[in-house]
Amino acid sequence: MRHLLLAATAAGFLLAGHTAVAATAYVSNEKDNNLSVIDLDKLETVATIDVGMRPRGLALSHDNKLLFICASDSDRVQVMDLASRKIVKELPSGADPEQFALHPNNKWLYISNEDDALVTVVDVDSEQVLGQIDVGVEPEGMAVSPDGKWAVNTSETTSMLHWIDTATNQLVDNTQVDQRPRHVEFSQDGKLLWASAEIGGTVTVVDVATRQPLKTLNFQIKGVHPDKVQPVGVKLTADGKYAFVALGPANHVAVVDAQTYEVLDYLLVGRRVWHMAFTPGEKQLLTTNGVSGDVSVIDVASRKVTKSIKVGRYPWGVVVTP
């Protein structure tokens, strides 16, 4: 522990020395209670920052100045000032926060409380809880629509998407999907919602206007048993052309044509791939690989995996600042 801390401090000084010019990725290490900081020019881990217990979901404020961290076992959301890399506040998150999403107004944070079957809404400025909404068992994925109208939560054991009207913070509709929905992602235009189902092995694309499923995607990888295909993270390119789906213990990321829903390719990454983030300009896609303890770098244009970067134990969430 002590040498880790020293390393972190030393690296912190180094970074403080020359002002950060390179884009940076922050990776939460669920079993190490810290974040790995990756310099995206060097593609190396350059620092480690201690945070609360069992850090999982990560999110950036829309100005990229603040990093929100779900410290699940500390039962709080920590807010880190990225300039100083210090925790500047701790938000009342409800118990066991796992994932969250920030409203376009940069104020309302929608947090899933995995153990309590709740979604907690917190005002990040006033640090007040604005509301708690009952959802299904083991709420996990969270997303807010680009127009800010909807907050959508997935509940894993209930296998539903819960639609929360952000104007009233009331649950107004539910969409049943395949088993163990893990993650939801809105398309840039806000018309479609992509939802992964880990045990169902599928991704459902939902029409936001009707809240009805439009299309269910399946994945088949040669040489991988279908049971191991367990979709988790989903990332959509800003131009609406491609979707990337992390397939968990199948150790592959699927590349999907977001117009035709055809699976174009499967890219081999590290073991138990969880979540993903694009580097600036969507040149590269980073994936967190829980079991192998590393981050894979995918070159988006060539669809090739170009590098693995060692991080901590059970890397879970990842975000990128320019």
Add this chain to the structure above:
Amino acid sequence: MRTLLPCLITTLGLLAAGPASAALEVRIGYLGYTPERGPVLSNVIPEPTDAGLRGAELAIEDSNSTGRFLKHSYRLDSVEAASGAALLEQARALHESGLRLFVVNAPADSLRQLAAAMPDSLLLNAGSADDSLRTDACAPNLLHTLPSRAMLADALGQFLAARKWQRALLIPGPTADDQAYADALRRAARRFGVKIVAEKPWTFDNDQRRSAQAEMPLFTQTAEYDVVLVADERGDFGEYVPYHTWYPRPVAGTQGLTPTGWHKTVETYGAAQLQKRFEEHAKRWMNDRDFAAWIAVRSIATAANKLKSSDPAAIRQLALSAELPLDGFKGRKLSFRDWNGQLRQPIPVVQPRALVTTSPQDGFLHPVTDLDSLGYDRPESRCRLAES
């Protein structure tokens, strides 16, 4: 299956005023009977007396929290009987009151009687690991969520093969259950290339708490082995074999390194959340019986949710088809074997305070699913449930 799914996906408003979603009430009976284990010599750490029931209760809570969005409700009527005859009587009373879905935590003989006495009901066995139920008895209205002894022994056998621990000393205890467990170990040894170099039935009747150090080394002095396998289901002597063997070798089976359907140390794939919910509910750790009863109720609820019905025949048919992927926090979807109604599932192999491995081990291939490398496969069982 994939093509059917979209038809089954339904979106329903939460508001009670929402249109035409028929309310559904699903009543499930929990039938518990655990015979006295007799005087056990190593009873320092007592077993929970409500194993199974607590898991069923939690699954009802979990199912109701889904159900409230769909106007489905689940109710558990539980009975704990002091004898097999009393259990049969109480089951009949529940049947009389309209119940047709049961989770049973009782020995094999009771299960056979119950299944025969209520042919119009669906029973899920969450208490007996008996292999003959799954290979010969083949009751048409009986599914099994607890792993069979053969599945447990195969899970261990694959690990022994993976570690190249190929010579074993087998110590079977005196009860019929111990003999059955030893049979499963012998079968696994044959299947996975482990040679049983010596077999020594346990015949002592003294308390090993004080005498193991003096007696166990001599008792285990045989041809050289890589591992000692114990078959002591009650927990009578097995706890006193580790560290007292003639050769300094690991101990596995019912004690030491143990294959089991569930254990406190299982935490990945969301299991940590289930463990937390259970511990909050029961104020103790979840064991294999609790898990078997939990997944039994969840199987019924998942099927009822898909079917919008609690009809036992329809649930049975769906369970035996490939259309009911179950989420059991074991890292992959679970399903029932269509020939004998056994829930196929990965098996954790644990030591008391850590997960050692999960079987099937890599490299044990199977033409359909590697999960069927554990236990009796279709050609080895007389049962053909899906065809009846």
